[in-house]
Amino acid sequence: MAQAPALxxxxxxxxxxxxxxxxxxxxxxxxxxxxxxxxxxIKRESKLFALDLAVRMMDLTTLEGADTPGKIAALCSKxxxxxxxxxxxxxxxxxxxxxxLVPQALERVRGSGVxxxxxxxxxxxxxxxxxxxxxxxxxxxxxxxxxxxxxIDRGAFLSGHYAKVYDEVRRVKEASGDxxxxxxxxxxxxxxxxxxRRASLLAIAGGADFVKTSTGKIQPAxxxxxxxxxxxxxxxxxxxxxxxIGMKPAGGIRHAxxxxxxxxxxxxxxxxxxxxxxxxxxxxxSLLNDVLMQIRKERTGRYQSPEYFTxx
Amino acid sequence: MADLEKRQxxxxxxxxxxYASAPESRDIVRLxxxxxxxxxxxxxxxxxxxxQASVAPRDEEPLAEVAYADAEDVDLAVRAxxxxxxxxxxxxxxxxxxKYMFRIARILQERSREFAVLESLDGGKPIRxxxxxxxxxxxxxxxxxxxxxDKLEYAFPNRTPRPVGVAGQxxxxxxxxxxxxxxxxxxxxxxxxxxxxxxxxxxxxxLLFCDVLRQAELPxxxxxxxxxxxxxxxxxxxxxxxxxxxxxGSTEVGKEIxxxxxxxxxxxxxxxGGKAANIIFDDAPxxxxxxxxxxxxxxNQGHVCCAxxxxxxxxxxxxxxxxxxxxRMGTLRLxxxxxxxxxxxxxxxxxxxxxxxxxxEIGEEEGAEIYQPPCRLPEKGWWFPPTVFTNVAQSYRxxxxxxxxxxxxxxxxxxxxxxxxxxxxxxxxxxxxxxxxKGSRILSMAQRLRAGVVWANTYNRFDPASPFGGYKESGFGxxxxxxxxxxxxxxxx
Numbered sequence: 001m002a003q004a005p006a007l008x009x010x011x012x013x014x015x016x017x018x019x020x021x022x023x024x025x026x027x028x029x030x031x032x033x034x035x036x037x038x039x040x041x042i043k044r045e046s047k048l049f050a051l052d053l054a055v056r057m058m059d060l061t062t063l064e065g066a067d068t069p070g071k072i073a074a075l076c077s078k079x080x081x082x083x084x085x086x087x088x089x090x091x092x093x094x095x096x097x098x099x100x101l102v103p104q105a106l107e108r109v110r111g112s113g114v115x116x117x118x119x120x121x122x123x124x125x126x127x128x129x130x131x132x133x134x135x136x137x138x139x140x141x142x143x144x145x146x147x148x149x150x151x152i153d154r155g156a157f158l159s160g161h162y163a164k165v166y167d168e169v170r171r172v173k174e175a176s177g178d179x180x181x182x183x184x185x186x187x188x189x190x191x192x193x194x195x196x197r198r199a200s201l202l203a204i205a206g207g208a209d210f211v212k213t214s215t216g217k218i219q220p221a222x223x224x225x226x227x228x229x230x231x232x233x234x235x236x237x238x239x240x241x242x243x244x245i246g247m248k249p250a251g252g253i254r255h256a257x258x259x260x261x262x263x264x265x266x267x268x269x270x271x272x273x274x275x276x277x278x279x280x281x282x283x284x285x286s287l288l289n290d291v292l293m294q295i296r297k298e299r300t301g302r303y304q305s306p307e308y309f310t311x312x
Numbered sequence: 313m314a315d316l317e318k319r320q321x322x323x324x325x326x327x328x329x330x331y332a333s334a335p336e337s338r339d340i341v342r343l344x345x346x347x348x349x350x351x352x353x354x355x356x357x358x359x360x361x362x363x364q365a366s367v368a369p370r371d372e373e374p375l376a377e378v379a380y381a382d383a384e385d386v387d388l389a390v391r392a393x394x395x396x397x398x399x400x401x402x403x404x405x406x407x408x409x410x411k412y413m414f415r416i417a418r419i420l421q422e423r424s425r426e427f428a429v430l431e432s433l434d435g436g437k438p439i440r441x442x443x444x445x446x447x448x449x450x451x452x453x454x455x456x457x458x459x460x461x462d463k464l465e466y467a468f469p470n471r472t473p474r475p476v477g478v479a480g481q482x483x484x485x486x487x488x489x490x491x492x493x494x495x496x497x498x499x500x501x502x503x504x505x506x507x508x509x510x511x512x513x514x515x516x517x518x519l520l521f522c523d524v525l526r527q528a529e530l531p532x533x534x535x536x537x538x539x540x541x542x543x544x545x546x547x548x549x550x551x552x553x554x555x556x557x558x559x560x561g562s563t564e565v566g567k568e569i570x571x572x573x574x575x576x577x578x579x580x581x582x583x584x585g586g587k588a589a590n591i592i593f594d595d596a597p598x599x600x601x602x603x604x605x606x607x608x609x610x611x612n613q614g615h616v617c618c619a620x621x622x623x624x625x626x627x628x629x630x631x632x633x634x635x636x637x638x639x640r641m642g643t644l645r646l647x648x649x650x651x652x653x654x655x656x657x658x659x660x661x662x663x664x665x666x667x668x669x670x671x672x673e674i675g676e677e678e679g680a681e682i683y684q685p686p687c688r689l690p691e692k693g694w695w696f697p698p699t700v701f702t703n704v705a706q707s708y709r710x711x712x713x714x715x716x717x718x719x720x721x722x723x724x725x726x727x728x729x730x731x732x733x734x735x736x737x738x739x740x741x742x743x744x745x746x747x748x749x750k751g752s753r754i755l756s757m758a759q760r761l762r763a764g765v766v767w768a769n770t771y772n773r774f775d776p777a778s779p780f781g782g783y784k785e786s787g788f789g790x791x792x793x794x795x796x797x798x799x800x801x802x803x804x805x
Contacts, residue, residue, distance in 0.1 A: 024749050026769050029600035039440065041334035041652040049329060232599045239635070267329045268643045275329055 020236035022201060025193035025229050034224035037268060038261045044298070047260065051295045054259040054287075055082060057277045058092040059117055059248065061285045063124075063216065069104045072097060074312040076108035083292045083309065086299075092288065093277040094147060098123075099136065102143045117147035117182070121172060124186070124215035126151040130168050137175040147180040148172075149212060149283075152199060154189045162202055169206025182210035182248055182281075187226045188218040196226055200233035210246035212283065221251025222283075227262055231269040244273070250283025256294040259287060331645075334652045336439045341430045343516070346377035349385055349539065350522040352392035353532025359384040360540075366516055369436030369658035370649050371692040378515050381540040386507070386547040389536040393478045393505040394553055396533030402475050402503050406462035413458035413500055415528035420451040420493075423524065427517055431489055432649040434516040436658030436694070437612050439650050449774055450493040453792075456776035457501035460797060464502065467794055473801040475503030476579060477555035480548040483518075484561045485511035485660050486615040486716075492518055494791045495558050496535060502800035504556070507536045509548055511561075513661045515539040549573060556800065559583070560617070563714075563740075563785045581789025581799045583617065583781055585714040586742030588763065589735035590620030590771060591725075594629040596747035600769070602636045605720070608745060608771040610644060610656055610698050614718040615664070617786075618743035620771055622711055623722045624731055630724050634702060641698050642685040656718060659694040668696050668717035675701050675710035680721070706734060714740070728753065732760045741783030745771045764790070 042050060060079045062071060075095055083089040094115035097105050105116045118140045121133040137148055150172050156164040173181050183203035187196050200211050211230055214221035227249045234245045247270075249262055259282060266274050274280055289309045297303050346363060348355040360382035365374035381389070401409075420427065424447040431442040464473040479499045483491040488510060499506050510518035518537050525535055538544055542565070549557055549569050559569055560583040573580060590608050592601050608620025625633045649657035659665045676682055680701040689695040696717055704711050704721040711721045725731040735744060744763040746754055758766040764782045767773060774780070779795035781787060789799050 024595070024597045026597040026600040029597065029603055029770060033600070033603050039444075039652075040331065042331060043334050044332045046330060046332045263329065272329060 020201070020233075020240045022198055025197050027193055030193055030228055031225045034228045034265065037228075037265050038224055040261075040264045042260050042264065048295065048298050050260045050263045051256060051291050051298065052090065053263065053275060054256070054282060054291050055092055055295075056090050057281050058288060059094045059096040059250070059281045059283045060092045060288060061096040061216065061250070061283055063096070063098060063119060067098060067101055069101070071312075072101045072104045073108055076105055076114070078288070078310065078312045079114050080109060080112045082288055083295075085308070086296065089292065089295060093281055096149065096283060099140045099143070102140060102145050106144050115146040116144070117149055118143075118145040119149045119151075119215075121150040121168075123149070123151055124217040126153045127155060130164075130171065133168065134171050134175045137172050141175065141177045141179050145179055147182060148176045149182045149184055151184045151186060151215060152203060154186055157190070157195070157199060157202075162198075165199070166202050166206045169203050169208060173207035180209045181207065182212045182246070183208035184212045184215055184250075185230075186215055186218055187213045188220050188251075193225065193229045196229045197233050200230050201237070204233070204237050204245050208245065210248050210281070212248040212250055214249075214251035214283075216251035216283065216285070219252060222249030222253055222262075224261060224265060228265055228269065231266060235270055238270075244279055246279040246281065247274070248281040248283055253282055253284050254286050254290065256287070256291045259291060331653050333648070335648060335650045336425075336429055336432075336443075336652055338429050338433060338650060340426045341433070343376045343430075347379060347515075347519050347539070349379050349381055349389065350519070350535075350537040351385075351389045351533075352395070352536065353526070353530075355522075356388070358382070359388070366434060366513065368433050369660055369694050370433075370690070372694075375434060375516060378519070378539045381509075381538040381544040381547070383547045385540075386538055386544055386551060389507045389538045390478060390480070390548070390551050390553050392533040392536050393507050396531060397475075397478055397505040401505055401531060401534050404503075406464065406503070409500060409503060410458045410461035412528055412530050413454050413461060413497065416524055416530070417451045417454035417458060419524045419527050420447065420454065424448070424451065427489060427520065429650065430520055431517050432657065435485060435488055435514045436649050436660050437615075438654040438657040439652055440654065441612060446487055446490045449776070450490045453490075453493040453497045453776045457497035457797070460794075461501040464797075464801070467797060468801070468803065471803040473502070473803055476800060476802050477504060478553060479504045479506050479556045479558060479800065480551065480554035481506060481508045481558045482545045482548065482561065483508065483510055484617075485514040486612060486617070488514040489517040489521065491560055492521060494796070495560075498791070498796045499558075499800050500534065502797060504800055505534045507538060507548060507554070509538050509540065509545050512541045546572070552576075554578065556580070558789075558799070563787075566787060579799060581781075581791070582787035583789070583791060584742075584785060584787040585716075585740055586617045586619070586782065586786050587622055587712065587714050587738050587740045588618055588620045588743040588745065589622045589624055589731075589738075589761070590745035591624045591731050591735060591747065591757070592626060592629065592633055593728075593746075593748035593750070593753065594626040595749045596629075597749065597769070598629065598633060598636060601747040602633065602640050604745060604747060604769070604771040605637055606640055606644070609720040610718050611772050613657055613659055613696070615660055615716055616772065618765060618772065618780075619716075620743075620745050621715060621720060622735075622738075623720055624725050624734060625722060626731075627724045627726055634722060637700065638683055638685070641683075641700065644685065644687075644698050646687050646695065646697065647690060656698055659696050659717065662694055664716065665694045665696060668715055668719060671710055671713065671715045671717075672699060672719055675704075675708065675719075675721070678708045678710065680704045680708060680710060706737060712738065728757065732757065736760075736762045739785040742781075742786035743767070
């Protein structure tokens with residue numbers, strides 16, 4: 001049976017739970033399908049539903065060398081109360097920060113229900129020895145981060161060392177303890193949809209709770225077709241094993257319209273069960289205010305200028 | 313598993329993401345209450361004196377009264393076409409012919425929303441399809457053939473191409489405006505004049521097209537539109553002053569036409585029925601293949617002559633493909649053709665609906681297993697849910713006869729040889745689909761399948777430069793590309 005290139009010998013996917021066949025992805029057809037779904041016309045109450053959901057699903061992110069406790073404090077305030085002028089707007093799902101800023105973030109969001117996610121494993125490149133990655137993840141888990149966003153080793157993946165990628169995910173999963181593990185594939189570096197599918201299944205086999213498209217440092221990032229390919233991999237895993245894996249597109253989602261289109265993709269690929277922050281997140285730094293503007297517009301019928309929304 | 317359950321407890325399934333209705337406004341279309349025949353550039357009352365309403369399949373609303381032409385009406389139209397042919401059109405500089413055609417193409421683009429709305433209203437197809445497929449392709453055909461009009465000698469070097477005269481064209485109801493453009497564009501590019509008879513149930517976009525012809529200032533009589541039923545079509549076919557017949561429609565009528573014009577020397581192209589095989593190999597990209605299956609059979613409610621109505625799945629992936637297909641069918645949105653989120657529209661006519669129902673009943677009696685996703689059909693209008701039959705044998709009527717509706721028959725195969733053998737085991741030969749990652753297999757399958765069009769890892773994809781047509785009972789002659797130009801030309805042999 002012709003499949004996508006087999007995993008190297010000496011590497012076996014766990015037999016339980018069984019994983020779906022790796023298979024392949026047709027570029028033209030998957031892009032066409034994503035484009036068709038993007039043309040769904042989402043209006044009025046369904047648009048408000050989607051926008052409200054997008055806020056509840058958001059991982060509000062800052063991942064800059066220049067991040068300081070002050071910046072994190074501001075981010076956390078925004079996360080807990082995105083629109084002070086409209087208290088019906090819910091909090092976001094989580095803030096996503098670098099390890100050094102986890103303690104400040106935890107302190108700020110305590111009791112609010114907003115989670116703290118930390119990137120780890122030598123984010124964004126992942127180019128350090130595995131034991132250092134594991135140590136970093138253990139430390140971040142000790143600090144109390146609720147969620148850990150790791151990167152896969154693209155160098156290993158692209159040179160065919162799939163076992164190394166799998167093994168790292170597995171060890172990181174062990175080191176994360178109770179924290180939720182999101183595995184970033186950095187799809188912009190993987191080159192083909194076949195690779196995106198393969199990496200998704202590898203990450204899920206290794207124990208990922210979520211698969212995530214990108215670091216946000218590389219373009220293209222969370223395009224609709226890439227998101228669709230990953231959602232289809234998640235669907236195949238669910239159909240094969242009954243296990244529900246989460247999805248997080250991140251990077252390049254700046255407009256409410258993109259968020260709504262992405263939710264349509266989720267709805268029509270995985271169904272309504274996935275329309276929850278437990279199984280779907282948006283990783284974004286500048287999406288939130290556009291969503292807030294659209295919510296205000298839907299409610300009042302008028303657009304407000306950006307000055308009416310706090311920048312953080 | 314334990315913490316999985318915990319997680320489920322924390323997240324009750326939210327209310328479904330129902331899409332609010334998003335109808336395209338029909339205000340953009342202005343219909344007359346009653347239409348005459350378009351003959352010699354003028355609207356004329358039919359000599360027959362007969363009119364009947366064209367109705368909207370979605371709710372059976374009468375949209376406009378349309379003339380039913382008789383023999384005398386058809387004769388007047390053919391005379392108008394002959395006059396226009398003699399008095400200028402055939403001798404017009406080819407670049408001038410191209411000019412009119414480019415104008416028509418541009419006007420179609422400018423007025424595409426209006427045409428798309430009317431096409432969905434009169435025919436029942438989803439606005440998403442008329443907007444994204446029918447209209448862009450119709451304009452593209454005029455653009456494409458306009459480009460050939462003054463280059464015929466380069467298209468057919470050393471053969472001195474000349475127009476054949478008056479073309480009589482009869483088109484079906486599944487792609488009314490698109491089939492009009494497939495017929496009219498090559499005829500005009502080659503320097504012929506035209507009498508076209510639209511389908512009885514979908515005449516309105518052709519009548520609106522007359523408005524485009526006037527806007528483009530096409531000389532009177534170059535294109536004449538006579539509406540009506542099969543009688544008008546028969547009169548046109550047997551009219552002695554028509555030089556060339558082009559017909560798209562059922563195999564049954566195609567055979568009648570062939571009999572009617574035998575011995576007259578009229579040229580003929582026929583684009584008839586089909587029962588296409590869509591073949592899924594086990595190495596295919598399955599999720600995309602499922603999209604291709606859905607597009608192959610549920611596009612335009614299956615009212616497509618090249619619809620992939622016989623699905624052949626390699627047995628090693630049969631269960632997976634059928635499961636994926638059924639899941640996907642559950643997300644198809646059936647309803648108002650004018651809603652922008654509708655995937656499956658209304659069945660074109662009561663008569664067609666009855667034909668589909670009859671064949672589906674036969675399928676059940678023959679022992680095939682039927683599946684239809686849960687979906688509510690609107691109370692008014694003509695509707696049929698997306699349907700798939702599994703456990704179908706090659707000998708069942710649903711695997712042999714063209715249903716021309718949203719009904720798919722699934723069969724299996726084990727080897728490429730068996731796939732070819734089964735796929736070719738049909739009186740038709742219009743199209744086929746092959747889904748595999750293996751390029752060499754695509755090429756060998758395409759060579760061995762007796763079908764005019766073979767799509768690889770895609771389905772129902774059209775381009776004006778690509779010829780389209782069938783083998784066997786699917787007809788002869790090609791439309792599209794240079795192949796589609798030749799039937800409208802005479803050559804020095």
